[in-house]
Amino acid sequence: MKSLLVEIKNCTICNEYLPLGPRPVVSANPNSKIVIIGQAPGLAVHNSGIPWDDKSGENLRDWMGIDKFSFYNSSNIAIIPMGFCYPGKGKSGDKPPMKQCAPQWHQKLLSAIKNPELILLIGKYAQDYYLGNNAKENLTKTVLSYQEYLPKYFVLPHPSPRNNIWQAKNDWFAKNVLPSLKHRVAEILNE
Secondary structure (H helix, E strand, O other): OHHHHHHHHOOOOOHHHOOOOOOOOOEOOOOOOEEEEOOOOOHHHHHHOOOOOOHHHHHHHHHHOOOHHHHOOOOOEEEOOOOOOOOOEEOOEEOOOOOOHHHHHHHHHHHHOOOOOEEEEEOHHHHHHHHHHHOOOOHHHHHHOHHHHOOOEEEEOOOOHHHHHHHHHOOHHHHHHHHHHHHHHHHHHOO
């Protein structure tokens, strides 16, 4: 695992497409119990080099019911984005994750994790990649059907503050989905 993480940290396959150059952000351990597969680092994370080191990360930790110490303990949590580097700004937020990362690195990383008990698929990019034809026609319907993907996957929208409107329109998410997520995370981390 250590040599794989070093190899990823030195990856430059997307260099020509990255406005700020490569700075892969990833965290994993052979004993990680939960794997978080999100989109790609934002500018704040690119600058700090710490995954989910922004408001989205605060929201995600709140959704999971865990503190920073538990979240950043790689024996608990592996953090594997769909794109490891900041992709740059788009018209309405950041650009999509670079498509080269997941096929190049994900299987190697997941194979190096001995026995993950849960994989969080955060956002449409991760859900489309891992669920394929089993994903519903849109993110809302996929998240609404979250129980279909258990026990392996737990599907979530992105915890960005930009999605507060989505959450307000879909109050079932906070009422039904988040309590289930918190319970499952607590169950795994307290074993």
